[in-house]
Amino acid sequence: MSREVVVNIADMKIVYKPNVLVTYALGSCVGVCLIDKIAGIGGMLHVMLPYSKDAINIENKYKFADTGINELIKFMEHRGANRTYIKAKIAGGAQMFLGNSNSSIASIGYRNVEAVKKTLLSLNIPIIAEDTGMNYGRTIRFYTETGDLIVDSINKGKKKI
Template sequence: MDELIRIGIAEYAISKQPVILRTAGLGSCVGVVIYDQERGLSSMAHVMLPDSAISRNREAEIGKFADTAILEIVKRLRANGALRLRAKIAGGAQMFQFKYEHESMRIGERNIASVKDMLQKTGIPLVAEDVGGTNGRTIEFHSKSGRLVIRTVNVGTLEI
């Protein structure tokens, strides 16, 4: 059985071993999986917010923001020999319905857009996604097979 690594909110993990990376409680947050299957390298980040510009302590909050989390993960994976990185993402739900939705309240949409933008800027193809909606998710990435298992509240299980 592969080791299970739990990633909390605003955290990230990188592994060189066969593992299962899991994060729960993805509401408006986005789970980002970046991996090189041929080299056995995998990572997951539980991104809370789109942009680190609002951070007072960027170094301590790398995993919290789409821009810093993705840049750090890509840098570390490439330093470990990654050549063919790919990404899968899930989450970014609109958890709260407001009568007058202000742009700042649309965190899920903004997180998805920022994650996709950072993947494009770093040259990493997005090979699968399950984003949006109004329900929370738990995701599990199985590094050996490259499967991302997504359990969505009130919807069921999907594999991408």
């Protein structure tokens, strides 16, 4: 029997299959879902900001794409995952704020997605699916049994990636 495990904002969770990871109301934040199907381990990170180097308070490593993804992989490997088999799916990074798209606040969703992609690339973790950008929020559920990521958004419905 599977259970649903909630990942809060600037949080990270790791579960074994068949459990399901869920995070609610991704706006400009990015949900990073990693899975090692061989080991049956999945993890989810709810990224708020792109890089820890740009922040004053970096106490919560899960808040940032760079430090959060590294922590997620480290903890997954500690539980038995093998980096060679880890794959990623990502969702979120919407432009939720009106205004000049060049401003740091208006472009935070785009910057989050770019930071997630660069960090995963530097760690040789392939992104096999994504649903990012646009201007609407998302709730995501990551099924560790199958590796499916269900993206649910108001007015857009549900889709599997």
